[in-house]
Amino acid sequence: MNATVSPDWIAVDWGTSNMRAWAMTSSGTVLAEASSDQGMGKLSRDGFEDALLDVIADWLEGPTPVVACGMVGSRQGWVEAPYAATPCAALPEGMTAAPTRDDRLQVSVISGIKQAEPADVMRGEETQIAGFLALNKNWDGVICLPGTHTKWVHVSADEVVSFQTYMTGELFNVIAAQTVLRHSVATDGWDADAFDDGVSIAMARPERLASRLFSLRAEGLLNGLDGASARARLSGLLIGAELAGAKPYWLGQQIAVIGDGGLAGHYVRALAAQAAPATQVNASAATLAGLTAAYRRLKG
Amino acid sequence: MNATVSPDWIAVDWGTSNMRAWAMTSSGTVLAEASSDQGMGKLSRDGFEDALLDVIADWLEGPTPVVACGMVGSRQGWVEAPYAATPCAALPEGMTAAPTRDDRLQVSVISGIKQAEPADVMRGEETQIAGFLALNKNWDGVICLPGTHTKWVHVSADEVVSFQTYMTGELFNVIAAQTVLRHSVATDGWDADAFDDGVSIAMARPERLASRLFSLRAEGLLNGLDGASARARLSGLLIGAELAGAKPYWLGQQIAVIGDGGLAGHYVRALAAQAAPATQVNASAATLAGLTAAYRRLKG
Structure with missing residues (x-):
């Protein structure tokens, strides 16, 4: 053939x-x-x-x-x-x-x-980071890679200095599908205001996260909170708590968010609300650039 | 018959x-x-x-x-x-x-x-609270009712003033069984020191909870953290984050924890480590006393 x-x-x-x-x-x-x-x-x-x-x-x-x-x-x-x-x-x-x-x-x-x-x-993320750095020479700052296990990575002088992984994406999936909130959270739909509220509430009091989660159920029972709003608020609460935890990473830094579609966009929006502008970077392009950099080194 | x-x-x-x-x-x-x-x-x-x-x-x-x-x-x-x-x-x-x-x-x-x-x-919890108050006249303070959805209840002058529900128990169950941590967390076993560490770490930085959770996986991969210790640390992290959130409830208050067995005992231990002594109360006795109080009122 x-x-x-x-x-x-x-x-x-x-x-x-x-x-x-x-x-x-x-x-x-x-x-x-x-x-x-x-x-x-x-x-x-x-x-x-x-x-x-x-x-x-x-x-x-x-x-x-x-x-x-x-x-x-x-x-x-x-x-x-x-x-x-x-x-x-x-x-x-x-x-x-x-x-x-x-x-x-x-x-x-x-x-x-x-x-x-x-x-x-x-x-896998190391390859995206290498690709991003190959495409952006001499870039120092913090790279966020949203996903099932979101990474925050401090990059300086072409090195990974330190990083922190948040299980936010996986928590969203199991909480929405496997807990009592499955009765309150829709499987699709979105409400940008509810997302913003969630981010703001969780940033202010991240230690109350597990209580704010139950409030989604109570607001469904008492106030008829709709499923799409509950879904967006849940995402906002989890991402807001993450931003509170990762603040030593992103505060005052140049920020790149590597990822496509909705999730990476939610991170960029949530950061913007904290007066932290971030650049969104195409994930496939970063991966491919990283694999290419590895190939070139292989060939000497 | x-x-x-x-x-x-x-x-x-x-x-x-x-x-x-x-x-x-x-x-x-x-x-x-x-x-x-x-x-x-x-x-x-x-x-x-x-x-x-x-x-x-x-x-x-x-x-x-x-x-x-x-x-x-x-x-x-x-x-x-x-x-x-x-x-x-x-x-x-x-x-x-x-x-x-x-x-x-x-x-x-x-x-x-x-x-x-x-x-x-x-x-259901209201009945346990009423029973506890029937057995403890003129008691003011905070009642903690650990469970799937743990309640913190501020009681004064025989009234429920306010309360806060934490989904901690349900989060423990889905995180241990349904996320990547299922590879790291044993289905039984315990390690009291690991529990104490988890409480302490989460109390200090509750906003990093989702990152500390992933660390359990990483410590399993890198350092061979055993499953029973991971289980106890997971419980400690979640209860510690809850104690950080509920601190305005329990700080400086008389505290009763209504519940039997391990879980209520873990809350009492975690509170004791914060210099907040709590009395553990039998749950069935409280429920039965509350149902009896309701029956007496029914009979006038």
Whole structure:
């Protein structure tokens, strides 16, 4: 079978839920893109190679470097890539080779980053940070990466100085779907004023979060608070409490929020309400720039 | 069939998950006790009478007053009993009759209590509070009722002045079982030092709660934090954040914690570490005393 494209190398972003791959030229041009729902969470160690070939086999003629980031390098992944310890370069030295049967594949997995105190880890975000820094030379400040586990990262002189992970996204999901608030919070819909209120209330008294959450239920029972407003207020309360906790990170700093769509936009809006303007950055562009920087270092 | 006991009235505590009933003399002596797993959450409106008869039919000879508290009086319960608004007596005026087919049953349901701002509600706890006050005349102070939704209640001159509900228990359950922390937190086991650390850390910086939660995962990955310690630390973090939020309630007040077993004991321990001694009170005794006070008022 003839390859539809002939990439010099292949970039892979392999998270817990999904995998994306790009066929790349050595100069960094994207020739093709493909994806799969075979995330790390669905695969056992010996399933990664076939899952990758399902997506990229058409792109392979001869031996081809593959550079991968994300949970593919976790203990439950294809191969365990080590963590570099802060302070360190966003793209730590060295990559870890994943074992392959198909000799066309030369897979290198990017290391994660760990912090000793308070204990914290990242995998995948380091690549987005490296990409952002490749696109924004000599940038110092704080990068926020919203998601299931939102990261706040202090970057200076091209190093990750320290970081802090908030389980805000995952808390939103379980609180909205698995607690008594499931009766009060709609599964979609939005109310920007309710979001702003939530941010403001939680910023002022973050220690009352668990009580403000129950108030959503009580306001539904007593005042008929509608489900979309409750949903937006819940998001605002959780993000507001996070902004209160992460204030030593963002206060007075240059801020970049790496992420697409609604969630990253909510963070930018909440920060703006604290007089902290933030730049929103496309996540795929940052990931791809980071994987490209890793490939270039691989080729020397 | 001859009744095994002949109560003057029957006390019922009917919550979301379970129902308990006591056969009582008019002077307040318990003749018999029975329970069922047919909580409000499992019943439709027309199922309550049969569920009650399954438990107490043997106790009925002629018409018998039944006094019930808890979620049986909610909108999804047997009959919707109103909420009295704070400030109000712990046992609000008036009870609501539940419709029955069996004319031996004369069922009265105790009202809940609501608060307008911040919006809050209770059902069942008001009866425990009334019982505690019946057993402790002229008691002023703050009552903590730990549970799925822990209540902090300011009581003065036999009235509920205000209250605050924290979803701490429910948050513990969903975080331990449904988030990434399920890989780090054991389903049982305990470590008192880890609990104390969690309380102390969260009291100092309650706004960082969602970050401290992720640290449990990171410490499991990096430092091999064991599951029982992670479980106790998680509980300590959540209770510590709650104590920070509820501080205006308990600081400098006489404190009673109504509840049995481990959870109430954890609250007493956490408060003691803040130099706030609290008395632990048996929950069943408080409930029964409150139902008895309601029965006495019913009989004039």
